Amino acid sequence: MxxxxxxxxxxxxxxxxxxxxxxxxxxxxxxxxxxxxxxxxxxxxxxxxxxxxxxxxxxxxxxxxxxxxxxxxxxxxxxxxxxxxxxxxxxxxxxxxxxxxxxxxxxxxxxxxxxxxxxxxxxxxxxxxxxxxxxxxxxxxxxxxxxxxxxxxxxxxxxxxxxxxxxxxxxxxxxxxxxxxxxxxxxxxxxxxxxxxxxxxxxxxxxxxxxxxxANQQDELPLPKPKKTVQTKRAYLCIYQNKDQIWLEKRPDSGIWGGLWSFPEEVDVIEASINLPVFTHVFTHFKLEISPLLITNMPPKNTENGNWFLLEDALTQGVPQPVRRIIETIAAMQQDYRLQSQN
DNA sequence: GACACGTGGGA
DNA sequence: TTCCCAAGTGT
Missing domain, CATH: 1.10.340.30 (Hypothetical protein; domain 2)
Incomplete structure (x- = not known):
């Protein structure tokens, strides 16, 4: 050898x-x-x-x-x-x-x-x-x-x-x-x-x-792995917004996005919320359909593991990719709003 | 041994 | 679009 x-x-x-x-x-x-x-x-x-x-x-x-x-x-x-x-x-x-x-x-x-x-x-x-x-x-x-x-x-x-x-x-x-x-x-x-x-x-x-x-098998080996079906889950992410600030919650150490900051998750739509566009985030082992809900008229339900962040500060925290994407969307919306107000 | 664990690149 | 999976490890 x-x-x-x-x-x-x-x-x-x-x-x-x-x-x-x-x-x-x-x-x-x-x-x-x-x-x-x-x-x-x-x-x-x-x-x-x-x-x-x-x-x-x-x-x-x-x-x-x-x-x-x-x-x-x-x-x-x-x-x-x-x-x-x-x-x-x-x-x-x-x-x-x-x-x-x-x-x-x-x-x-x-x-x-x-x-x-x-x-x-x-x-x-x-x-x-x-x-x-x-x-x-x-x-x-x-x-x-x-x-x-x-x-x-x-x-x-x-x-x-x-x-x-x-x-x-x-x-x-x-x-x-x-x-x-x-x-x-x-x-x-x-x-x-x-x-x-x-x-x-x-x-x-x-x-x-x-x-x-x-053996001319270079294109056949290694053999393909048996594929497994991935299931789709849905998550309602609640974006509590107060002026320039948004509410983020620290996720538990174990499990998906362990230890990262994310939006509080609900099992169903909350009343008096604004629906932002749904998008799909793909993991190796499942798909997640994310419904972001913008909530500007009430405080977070649970305030134990959370904090208010300025939008630009939130982007410097440990946040998972879809949360980063949502924060950027909110920031862009605010920017648009500011421009409109000036005109 | 099987499954959980992220995201983006490449075909 | 859809699928596979990349310098793997922990439980």
Whole structure:
């Protein structure tokens, strides 16, 4: 298997991605941050968040000392907000337990909340050159094709099978530089060559020994996952407005949009409210039809976990995407109203 | 093992 | 439009 390793390393150095913001550092804090942001999230979505986040929280100490509200505000719009809550906890753990220094032992790294085995190995390999492999979606797809496995991506049993193979591909005497190139290389391969659709086998460095390629199965593997039907839910979001201010409620820590600020939710229409246009927000596991209700003539029902915010301040808080969208709509309406009043 | 957890890109 | 799903982890 060592040949595979060398081929990926050489390919990455010649053809892999260069100059991504997190490729320009060996600081485990920055590498950890990038790995968490990149979980289930595309590179193009991450770059701006990563740079802004680092400006605000340049060190693990800065992050550990920040409030969870500040952290969520900088995560707002990225999704999977448990990552931000775990990131904050993990930063405090690094400061308290590891004296502010990220350990190089993947097992210790994996003890941090939000850091699983693959992310732990990525941090160890990139930061310290520890000779451990990653096993992310790219690698799974690559291995399913390379080994000609008649499977879809996913499942505990598959991971149990693939981990030892992934480990065997990494020579114990690989250098730090090689580990960086290999780890980046398997992901670049998945993104640029062994893509989900239209794999580029003609430029693949390991096509000669790829089972799927020899069987002309590169377009069929991995097998498609059985699809599940997503249900549609409806939510009435109540926008209590008092002049320039709107009322936001802090959501419970667990569940959808945990820890974020949102509009109070009702199960049905409220009297004396103005209906704003309905829109659909799509999650991976369900659809949400959102009916925003504007309420200007009565106070919020429940004032326990809420606060009044100026419109422009609300946009700087940790709010989920649909809430941001509604706030922007309200702000635009107010702007229109002001312009009309002047004329 | 199955499911919850966001959002936007690409076909 | 509709569907799949991306540098996964936690429960």
């Amino acid at each position: 060592e040949r595979f390793f060398q081929q990926i390393v050489e390919w990455q150095l010649a053809n892999g991605r260069k100059g991504l913001p997190w490729q320009e550092t060996a600081d485990p804090y920055r590498i950890w941050l990038s790995e968490i942001m990149l979980q289930q999230t595309q590179v193009s979505s991450v770059i701006a968040y990563y740079q802004k986040f680092l400006q605000t929280f340049p060190t693990v100490y800065a992050l550990a000392n920040a409030s969870i509200d500040e952290v969520l505000a900088h995560w707002s719009g990225l999704g999977y907000y448990a990552r931000a809550r775990n990131l904050h906890k993990a930063a405090q753990m690094v400061v308290d337990t590891f004296d502010g220094k990220f350990p190089s032992d993947p097992n210790l790294l994996a003890s941090l909340p939000g850091v699983g085995q693959s992310t732990a190995n990525a941090i160890a390999a990139f930061s310290y050159g520890v000779t451990v492999p990653i096993l992310d979606g790219n690698v799974k797809r690559l291995m399913i094709r390379y080994l000609g496995l008649q499977e879809s991506v996913g499942g505990t049993a598959q991971e149990k099978k693939l981990w030892p193979i992934a480990i065997n591909q990494v020579p114990a005497d690989a250098t730090h530089r090689e580990m960086i190139a290999y780890t980046q290389g398997v992901m670049d391969m998945g993104n640029l060559v062994c893509k989900r659709t239209k794999p580029q086998c003609q430029v693949c460095p390991v096509a000669a020994s790829c089972q799927a390629y020899h």
